[in-house]
Amino acid sequence: MGGTNRDTLDSIAEDFEEETGLEANMEFKDTYENVLSDTLSAFDSGEVADMFQVDSLFAQQLLDTGNVRPVAEILPDDFDTDEYLDNVAEFFTVDGELASLPFNNSNAIMYINREAFEEAGLDPDDPPSTLAEVRSASETLVEEEVTQFGITWPNHVWFVETWYGFEGELMTDGENGHSGDPSTFHTPDAIHDLYEWWQGMDEDNLYTNPGIEAWGEATTLFIEQEVGMLLTSTASVAGLIADSEDEGFTVDAAPYPGINETRVGPVIGGASFYVPDGLSDERYEEIGQLLQYLSEPEVQTEWHKGSGYYPITQSSVDSLTEEGWFDENPAYAVTLEQLQNGDASDPATKRALLGPAREVQTVIQDKSVDIIGADDIEAEIESMKSEVETVLEEYYE
Template sequence: MPGMHSRRTMLKGTGAATVAALAGCLGNGDDGEAGDDVDEPDDDVLSVWHAMGGGSGDLLNDMVERFDGAETESEYQGSYEDILNSLFGAIEAGQMPEVVMIDSLHNQQVLDTEATQSAEGLLPEDYPIDDLVGAVQDFFVVDGDLHSMPFNNSNAILYYNKDAYEEAGLDPEEPPATLEEVREHSEALVESGATNYGITWPNHVWFVETWYSLADELILDNENGHDGSPTTMHADTDFAHDLWTWWQEMYEDDLYLNPGIEAWSEARSAFLTGDVGIKLDSTAAVEATVSGAEGDVDEDEVDEDDVDTFELGTGFYPSPTEDRTGVVIGGASLWVSNEMSDERAEEVGELLAYLGSVENQIEWHQGSGYYPIREEAIDQLEEEGWFEEQPHYATAFDQLLESETTPATLRMLVGPAREVQLRIQESSQDIFSGAVSVEDGLEEMMSDVEEELERYDRVANQ
């Protein structure tokens, strides 16, 4: 539970040079100077940067602008990687906005800048931190302190096409619970002609992390980075060999459709157009997937004429083993600049409390698909019968509440998160495509990850 781990130990002091060096560890190929494109903030306006596009972004903008404790401005910055780049540029330029949304994968790198302050230290004294969902506390409360404010959090679940299941002779009420069953169901879907492929998911490290956590396997040493800076990836294990062998064989047998690295939209399109019968995706995609299955799609991503309506089913994320330990948390949290007046700090604390209120968390959940971070909000939704009326929203909660907290289910905490992410994704592509053997690919993956960990540690402690 909260306070059981310590991870604020990287830097002894951080100046502009170190911040620039840490930004360089992102490895994004940007040759420009950090901060070149950062607009000078308006001191009279409380600025919030976020990474929510589409309807979720519109809802968040509306929520921020409804806050009456200060004049506020909510700005979309692009993807999680885009906003991280913008943050480093703003820090180096001395123009960090008051509040920034950061993917939970990048927590350590933001902590290492020492440019932020504790969210808990700004929250009103009566804000009930103990009412935060247990899994949220387990990840975001560090050394007894809520350093960033959880807001848009999720986990990965399974979506499936019940109509295709019926056509394939599968039970439409029984989604696959294990990777072995995923293969069996995929074979039935393809062999029956119900779909062209069995399953798809974006080649993203989060899905690999979730398979490790369900099997109670650490992906990095030092307790996934929660007990000190990690030095290696656990890729030379029987578990890793079996996982990537399964993935490679699924691809080789045309059961897995590869949409590409971080290809979220492509995977969602393949599912909604009936090319695949199963997809793995975030709980944040529930609202869009429910609408899409009913024929209401985002025409910028999917041609409406290509979508035949179907009955949607959802299930727990399939486990590599018969036993399920738990899933890693996803989504992001709100970080706060350490450069602001006492008056502005009080306003920021009130804004965080407002966004984390029961009423706003219910509105956010129902409008975006992210789960509420407050237990009281969940209780209220249950009392109102929301989950009975909307069972797909309940899938994520049921999975979350059944998850056990262990070092393996705490998402990896790693400074060079983006580089580690890319190395795992690129090596996975090489392995499942057959460009390298499973053994050689995993050896290269581990070596590349170790190189990035060593480089970051050297830069961060220079």
């Protein structure tokens, strides 16, 4: 929530205060992980915040504490939760009830340097849509000495999850943890293909690894035009457009490249707002006002325009469409179209709901580094599978 995102959120809070007379005191942390760890500690001390913003990755860990109240029970009675886009609400609905308020939600897409593509003789209006096409474009960018590497992205589990989702493959049994406690980590053929491609890109200097969870470093490589393509969050669109203009090039947004032509859908990213249990009825009424305010079409429009996170309600999408916003700002349209083109009913498009999500995340990220540098890819993939399943077993048993 730094930079332009923080400025936009501050503005929304100020408007809420003026409209309601309530005071919204916000405290910003450096990472989602620290919000989570501070909240878990606060449950023990009793000093918990009235609302806290938690990465969707950590949803089950938070729910397993038994210390949160579903926002469905806090929102005003006349609020229609059916307003939320299906692809958004599906993940945050647990046991048939909206557990947390979707807010800053995103999926992973690809950004391209339009001028770099043109200089290399590539068509920026026909960007790569598969891994094979990404490799071909990368080879051209490097061979024509336009950029040093073709592509980069942060080594984060979310990108691997997204490739699973597009293939329609589940990471674990129990429908990614949504229908039961998972015990098995799946490594289908497509994931073997992914890692073989990834290793080849690395060996041929067509891809550069910015580091584990290195969001800023990956973005810097793109803005400094060391790479012609970047995989990162839809939430980066506003910042990337502004930064690229400062550097004298044009950034375009494109759908996330699939392992092959299969495109079932992306998994959701970003975060949502949770509310602790045990507060007074009066306080829940006040919190409910803020939760409802954050979902208003005008607020969602302001948030989307100022950040790039997609609007989460149908009314805000309709308002932006009627205004002509997406026609005038096609990069923003890509983010929403990719979400809505996904099959919300397919369990593979729901982000994994795992109690030990942080531990699973760490294993996949660390093992991805081992795999792309391995002599025996298959052995390292088996090792990743074994380590993830050990984590699941220890948590659930």
